[in-house]
Amino acid sequence: MLVLNKRWLQVLATFLLVIPASAxxxxxxxxxxxxxxxxxxxxxxxxxxxxxxxxxxxxxxxxxxxxxxxxxxxxxxxxxxxxxxxxxxxxxxxxxxxxxxxxAAGLLDEVTVTADASAEANVRSIRMSVVDVPIQYVERLPAILGEADVLKVIQLLPGVQAGNEGTTGYHVRGGANDQNLVLMDEAIVYNPNHLFGLVSTFNSRALNNVELVKGGFPAQYGGRLSSVLKVSMREGNRRQFDGRAGIGLVSSHMTLEGPILQDKLSYMVSGRRSYLDVVMRPFQKDRLYYLYDLNGKVNYQPSPNDHFYLSGFQGRDVAEYTDASGLGYGIRFGNSTGTFRWNHIFGSKLFSNFTLVANEYFIRVNTIQGQFYSQNYSGIKDLSAKASLEYYPAPRHHVRIGGVATRHRFRSTGTGGQLPTGQVLGHLETNSIPEKTSDEFALYVQDDWNSSERIGLSAGVRLAGFDAPDVSYSALEPRLSVRIGITPESSLKASYTVMNQFVHLVPSTTASLPTDIWTPASKTARPQKSAQYALGLFRNLRKGEYEASVEGYYKEMNHQVLFREGTHLLAYDEIDSQLTFGRGWSYGAEFFLKRRRGRLNGWISYTLSWTRQRFADLNRGEAFPFRYDRRHNLALVGTYDLSERWSLSGNLVLLSGSPYTLPVGRVYGSQGGELYQGLFYDYDKVNNYRMANYHRLDLAATRKIKTRWFKEGELVLSTYNTYSRRNPYFVYLALDDKTQEPVGRQISLLPIVPSISYNVRF
Known part of the structure; x- marks a missing residue:
């Protein structure tokens, strides 16, 4: 008892000594x-x-x-x-x-002036596998058809593999498309694409900040295995009215913002629409395509300690096609989000955020050929509530606690058959489709502490759960990151994260088209789970002018989802019976060198990686390469300021070919028949061949123009795929006209694509 009392006295004495120090x-x-x-x-x-x-x-x-x-x-x-x-x-x-x-005054200074403290974050921050994407890079780098594109820039970062030629799909450290959590003002965007993936759904003129997290995930993030792309909209100018507009080859855009109450209440509204349908209507009345997106935000600060935000987004794509043979299709898909947030500062050390989110994604596909038709619909609606508290007990100590709850509602159906003569294909009533509901929730705590100049520790845990009428799941997700300072200019970092994913995107095609189906976890389709380990060396060179990093990672992914071999999906209510489940693993090294200051700045990134999958019901149970397993991935990105009026930018990418499946032989059916003229191909292994290597050069030149009508004007000239490399989009099988032997033939999508756009600020 005496020993116990002495221990309590020691604790009390320590506590009493700390109080005056804290005071x-x-x-x-x-x-x-x-x-x-x-x-x-x-x-x-x-x-x-x-x-x-x-x-x-x-x-x-x-x-x-x-x-x-x-x-x-x-x-x-x-x-x-x-x-x-x-x-x-x-x-x-x-x-x-x-x-x-x-x-900083002028575009030249805007890019070249960088505080040394910003460069130190590369070495002194505990976080690793995180990349901030400056909006000025997004707006200055070349893009398809002159459309500045966030996701195109994301594809140029280490650890990120591009999808098909020209598309904005991306795969992070061996993950699939659905394993990327894309957030716009905290609302999930399920399909961040326009124009079947050629352009992203993000209008860069409406954006304030973009951040990509590839690993070492803080505990506030969950629900996906591979990455978090966090996009923040502009808040609206609280001091004066400001407008921006631009016209390009396929679309135009306009952004307006300004104060309603000076320094208290402001707005921002931004819109973009393509006009291919208007231009082509006199020439091709049997084809229709257009896209649009709208962003809006209201920002209200009634007091120094309270801040309210209300933001919304809607994007749509509409495509229709008919021909003389009776073939026709119609596709409509889009995203909608709405976010309400309240920030409150309780004191000098305590900050809070409360959020309500509603978001929706849908895809509707109608096809008709002669008298035969099919109608397909898939949609998901979410309602979410989030709350978080941030506590700052010391200069290098940051604690965050919070929770999130989401109600998912899924509706999917498919039907087809033969239309009676003279009957027109009717409208599919989505409200009559049976609805699947499920709830997803999480509680988390995260503690970031730089205990000294050399040592930093970030530890967190997330309790994630999922509940549906017939099944429930829960999981504990530990998060740990460590920083060890080697010198003032270099540090070693390591991280370990566990993630779970309770919704799946089941691909119905191999192309990056928006015809995939979102489905919740079930008794059959268990939640996907990953564990990722990462180790990296970070260093600043020449007093922060350059930042460099080398990261190695290993990631295990369980309960991966694919369709069984030979599946032809005719109905959506029995999807689980058509699925097969397996595991995947990915490992590699990422190299990154970035120049932060000077007239010429940009980065070089190189990724060496391997990604494999194994499914008991596919490929005889043997491991095979992931669809986007590319061994080498090199990107060179740069911008150069010739003068105050002229600037140049460009990027060069070189990728190993992606895997695809070709047969190893062929046999003739004994009964012959019309299907393939009795010829059947023998497929031995999954993804047993690779496409040709991919490489592309994009260039752009921007000239600032002074006009009497606008504050600023700029003319942008750019080329995508400047030397018109015939990069592979997909490979199909055909018979050689001379030898009658089966051969693989490559389809290339985009040759050189020049563009011109004119932007103004008023």
């Missing part, structure tokens, strides 16, 4: 914003010079740093593309300090 510490907190627009600056650096410590602003521009009491200290606020700002404060009590940073 001598004060917090500086506030918001970091753009001085011209009032937009929150995400990831701005705050550096306390005297104490050699600091922090970064969160996803809403809030920061908090706690320091020992002092007569005065100097804080440096910095952000890429903005002039750094120095503040001298007196630490005698807690301070609220809101800072507005001024954008």
């Amino acid at each position: 001598q510490r004060h917090s500086i907190s506030g918001l970091v914003t753009d001085a011209e627009t009032g937009e929150s600056l995400i990831g701005a650096n705050i550096h306390a010079v005297s104490f050699e410590t600091g922090t970064v602003s969160n996803a809403y521009g809030f920061y908090s740093v706690t320091l020992p009491e002092a007569d005065s200290t100097t804080l440096v606020f910095s952000y890429i593309g903005y002039d750094p700002q120095v503040k001298k404060v007196y630490l005698t009590n807690d301070i609220r300090l809101d800072v507005s940073l001024q954008p």
Whole structure:
């Protein structure tokens, strides 16, 4: 008993000693914003010079740093593309300090001016496998048909494999399309594509920030195995009216923003629409295609401690085709999201966020050939509620706790048959389709602590659950990241994450078309699960002018989903019986070198990777390469400022060929018949051949134009696939006219695609 009492006295003495020490510490907190627009600056650096410590602003521009009491200290606020700002404060009590940073003057400075504190985040941050994508890169790099595209830039990063030629599909560290969590203002976007994947659904003029997480996932993220793409919309200019517009070869866009109540209430609305249907209507009345998307946001700050956001998005694609033979099809698909958020600052160390989200995705496909028809529909609607608290007990200590609950509603059906003569194909009533409902929920806690200049630890856990009428699942997902400083310019990082996925995207074709089916976990289709290990070396060179990293990873994926061999899906209510389940694994190394300052800046990325899958019911149970297993992936990206008016940009990509399946022989049916003239092919293994290597050069030139009617104007000239490389889109089987032997023939989709666009700001 005496020993126990002594131990309690020791604990009490320690506690009493800590209290006075804690009382001598004060917090500086506030918001970091753009001085011209009032937009929150995400990831701005705050550096306390005297104490050699600091922090970064969160996803809403809030920061908090706690320091020992002092007569005065100097804080440096910095952000890429903005002039750094120095503040001298007196630490005698807690301070609220809101800072507005001024954008660096001119496009040249916007790219070249970068604070050293920003470069240090590459080495000093605990997080790894995370890439911030500056919007100026998205808008300046070449793109198909002149459409600035977030997902095209994502494909140029290490660890990311592009999908089919020209498309915006992407695969991260051996994962499938459905294993990427895509969020726009915290709402899930299930299909982030337009134009059958050639253009993404994100209008870059409406965006504020883009971040890709490939590994070392914080506990607030879950529900997908491979990556998180976090996209934030612009908040709307709170100081003055601002407008942007542009016209290109296939679409036009316009963005308007401005204050309703000065510095308190603002709006942003942005729209984009293609006009191929209008241009081609006089010439091709049997074909129709158009796309559009709308973004809107209202931002209200009634007090320094409260901030409300209301944002929405809608995107649609419509395609119709008929010909003289009686073949016709119609495709409609799209996403809709709505988000309401409330930020509240409880004090200098406590920040909260509460969110309500509604989102929807649907795809409707009608096909008719002669008197035969098919109608297919698949849709998913979500309602979600989220809450999180962020606590900053010390300058290098950040704790986050929160929870999320989502109600999923799935509707899918398919029908087909023969139409009576003279009857017109009717409309498929979606409200009569049986609905599957399920609930997904999670609670999490995350603790990030840089205990010293050399050691940093991020530990978290996420309790995830899924509930449907006939089955329930729960899982514990640990998250751990460690940073060890080697020198002030280099560090070693490691991470371990477990993720679970309760909804599946079952591909009904091998092409990147929006005809896939989302389906929830069930007794048969169990949740997918992954465990990822990563190790990386990070280093800054020449005082932060260059940042470099090398990361190695290994990822295991269980309960992967594919259709069985020979499946022809005729109805959607028995999908589970047509599925087969297996496992996959991926490993590789990623190399990244980025130049942050100077007239010429950009990056080089190279990925060496292997991805395999094994299914008991496929390929005789033997392992086979994943559809997008590419051994080598090299990307060179650069922008160069010739002058204040002219700038150049370009990217060169080189990829190994992706696997595909070809037969190893052929046999003739004994009864002959009309189908393939009695010829049947013998398929030995899955993905037993590889397409030709892929390489492409894209170039762009931008000229700033001064006009009397607009604040700014720019003319953009670009070429996609500049030397018109015939890259493989897919391979089909045909008989050689001379030898009558089966041969694989390559189809190429996009030759050189020149484009021109004109953008203005008013």
